[in-house]
Structures are given as C-alpha cells and as structure tokens.
Amino acid sequence: MSHTAHIRSHRKPRRSASSIVVRTGVAGGVLSTLAVAGAAGYANAAEAEPVTQTLELPTLTADVATQVAQSADATQQAAANYELQAERDAAAASAAKQAKADLAEAKQKAEAKKKAQEEARKQAAARATRNAERTVLAASASVGSSTVTGSSSATGSAASIVSFVKSQVGKAYVSGATGPSAYDCSGLVQTAFKQVGISLPRVSQDQSTAGTQVSLDNLQPGDILYWGSAGSAYHVGVYVGDGMFVGAQNPSSGVVERPLSYDQPTGAVRVL
Known part of the structure; x- marks a missing residue:
C-alpha cells in the first residue's frame, strides 16, 4: 500500500x-x-x-415537601394562638363584668346592713331610756313596809287625800279621765288634792316636780310618788302609809292599792 x-x-x-x-x-x-x-x-x-x-x-421533592409542611405547621400554630388569645380576652371581659356586678351587690348589702344596724341602735336606745326610767335608784333604794321610817298615820289634809284615793280603789282606768267613775294616774292624783283645795298640774311630768323632793326612806302619807325621772315621769300615785300606795295603774287593773315593792317608784315629792 x-x-x-x-x-x-x-x-x-x-x-x-x-x-x-x-x-x-x-x-x-x-x-x-x-x-x-x-x-x-x-x-x-x-x-x-x-x-x-x-x-x-x-x-427537589423532599425539600419542597418539608417547606410546605413547615408552612402548614406555622399557619396552624398561628391559628391556635389567635384562638387562645380570643378565649383569654373573652374570659377577662367576663371576669371584669362579674367583678363589677359583685361589687355593686356588695355595696347594696353593706348599705342595707348599715341601715339595719342604725335602726337597731335607735330601738335599743329607746328601750334603754325606758328601762333607765324604771330602774333609777333601784340599787340604792329598797322600799317596802319594813324600810319606810316616815310617819304612817295621816292627819289633816293628808288624811283627807288618803281617804279619798282609797275610796276610789276598784274604779276603771281610762286615759285622760279625772273621775268620778274612771281615772288615769295623774287624773286620780289631781282630783285627790283638789279635795283639800290644792291645784296640781294635769300630767305626770309636771306633778313629779310640783313639790319638794323627798327620799323614799322618809315618806309620809299624802306624798306623791312618781316613776321615771323628775320632770319626765311617766306614772304617779299617792303614798297612803304603811308601805302602801294607791294609783290608777292601767286599763286591766284600774285603781288599786299595792305595796311599794309591787312596783318600786323612782322618787317622791311632798306638796302638803
């Protein structure tokens, strides 16, 4: 080649x-x-x-799937967070509303309690005043037939007054009455002293200061007894001697004669 x-x-x-x-x-x-x-x-x-x-x-499939999954998780977590926050907000609003209602109710109860306490205080004060009028000198005065050292025998005008009030025992008690068939307590005392020409005030408060104040252990027949304090007495009667008194007590008992120990008086005045 x-x-x-x-x-x-x-x-x-x-x-x-x-x-x-x-x-x-x-x-x-x-x-x-x-x-x-x-x-x-x-x-x-x-x-x-x-x-x-x-x-x-x-x-590229694995990376994309991971990103998609992560994005879905993030979206779901965000939604859960929003829902949780909404629930918290709703709970807070409900709690605030309930607290406001509770506060209003507490104020109403406090006002009602305050009013009730004030009313109870007033009633207690009124009772205490009435009781005090009945118990003045209760600890120091022991009045009865055995403790009265004054005269037991009435003479003169005192005897006339004693006789008159004893004769009225058994008659009725009527508020405002001055006899002759019925009396109230001050009406009986006024009418008794009128028998001897002495004019007394009409009501118990004034009669308790109409004469000279005397102690309960030195009473004499014809002395005016009073219950309550001098000048504001709520009941009067006449001492008749021997530790006894006569008075128009109340509608149920009328005019009666009783020992001083039956209803202990607060004080006494002497007009004669």
Missing part, C-alpha cells in the same frame, strides 16, 4: 450540534434527567457518529 493512501482518521469527532432535553419530576419524586444528544461529524461529512450523554439532577 502506498504511504500516500487515504487512511481513516482516529481523531475524536467534532461536536457540530447538540440537543438537550430536561425532564423534571417534582411532586412524584421522579428523578430528573437531562439528555444531551450531540452529533459530531468528521471532517468529511460522510461518516458522522452521534454521541448521547445523560445527566442526573438532584431531586
């Missing part, structure tokens, strides 16, 4: 054209492939040999 004869070239063919196809599978996790097709020709266009090359690209 001649050294000048034509011999096929062993050089690599040139790349004169290329074709690239990219296929990507994201959702299904399919491997992405890149196909590259190239055709290279020898220097003589007659004997061209195609060359094909495949490249694998990394799968």
